Amino acid sequence: MTPDRPEFVPDPAQSRAEMEALQRRVADAARFADDFGFDPTAVAVGGDASLTGDRPLVAGVDQAFLDDDRAVSAVVCLRGGEVIERAHAVTDLSVPYVPGLLSFREGGAILAAFDTLESTPDLVVFDGSGRIHFRQAGLATHLGVVLDAPSLGVAKSLLCGRVESDTDGRPGGWRAPVVADDRVDAPEGTVLGYAYQSRQYESNPIINPLYVSPGHRVSAETTVELVQRLCGGYKLPEPTRLADRYADECKGQV
Numbered sequence: 001m002t003p004d005r006p007e008f009v010p011d012p013a014q015s016r017a018e019m020e021a022l023q024r025r026v027a028d029a030a031r032f033a034d035d036f037g038f039d040p041t042a043v044a045v046g047g048d049a050s051l052t053g054d055r056p057l058v059a060g061v062d063q064a065f066l067d068d069d070r071a072v073s074a075v076v077c078l079r080g081g082e083v084i085e086r087a088h089a090v091t092d093l094s095v096p097y098v099p100g101l102l103s104f105r106e107g108g109a110i111l112a113a114f115d116t117l118e119s120t121p122d123l124v125v126f127d128g129s130g131r132i133h134f135r136q137a138g139l140a141t142h143l144g145v146v147l148d149a150p151s152l153g154v155a156k157s158l159l160c161g162r163v164e165s166d167t168d169g170r171p172g173g174w175r176a177p178v179v180a181d182d183r184v185d186a187p188e189g190t191v192l193g194y195a196y197q198s199r200q201y202e203s204n205p206i207i208n209p210l211y212v213s214p215g216h217r218v219s220a221e222t223t224v225e226l227v228q229r230l231c232g233g234y235k236l237p238e239p240t241r242l243a244d245r246y247a248d249e250c251k252g253q254v
Helices: 016-029 102-115 139-147 220-231 238-253
Strands: 057-067 070-079 082-092 123-127 151-155 175-179 191-196 210-216
Touching (some): 016 139, 070 102, 070 238, 082 238, 123 139, 123 238, 139 151, 139 210, 191 220, 210 220
Parallel strands (some): 057 123, 123 151
Antiparallel strands (some): 070 082, 151 210, 175 191
């Protein structure tokens, strides 16, 4: 699977100002509305007798780091609960982590893994932010636009924006909008994504919510519904959970 919009491929050799300008162009090119060819209610990670027809092919993306200078990028494709394909790449990293510029550190490595993938996913789930980003162009948005693939981001912490509710101790299934604040290049109050509590322990509510947002060609409201269908009883969506395990497996073989 190769880039559909190569002009947006992140270049770690750019200056910070050039990187931020590229992200703004990516955000302008992104579509934060539903534009995909599958039935979102058919998305599932296990057997469900009520679902008929083919399940969409969903790819999960995650990485493991060999050291400060190399990463293993892993892609796992699922149809329902069945793993259809796995792909990975080991690449050098040329820039350090900077909040808001993750795609320039990890984007090349992830695209290298997609380059070895034979399948074309209907949906890509990234471990990282999408529209919940200072310039509305987090990893899931940036690479979603590059690949022109319906995509969403699932982050474990909130990069920016404001949750319109207290997040502490919320039960499984709870959600609340994440809206733009003065740190985001969007009108204040714009819904960027959702805080979503994928699971919780009733006796000891210590699990923090996920922060889910559209990457490209998916709306914020549909994003949280898809993540709910993909979690399968775990905190993380099954595609990225399996990609994380596969990245660690590949790391152990390098």
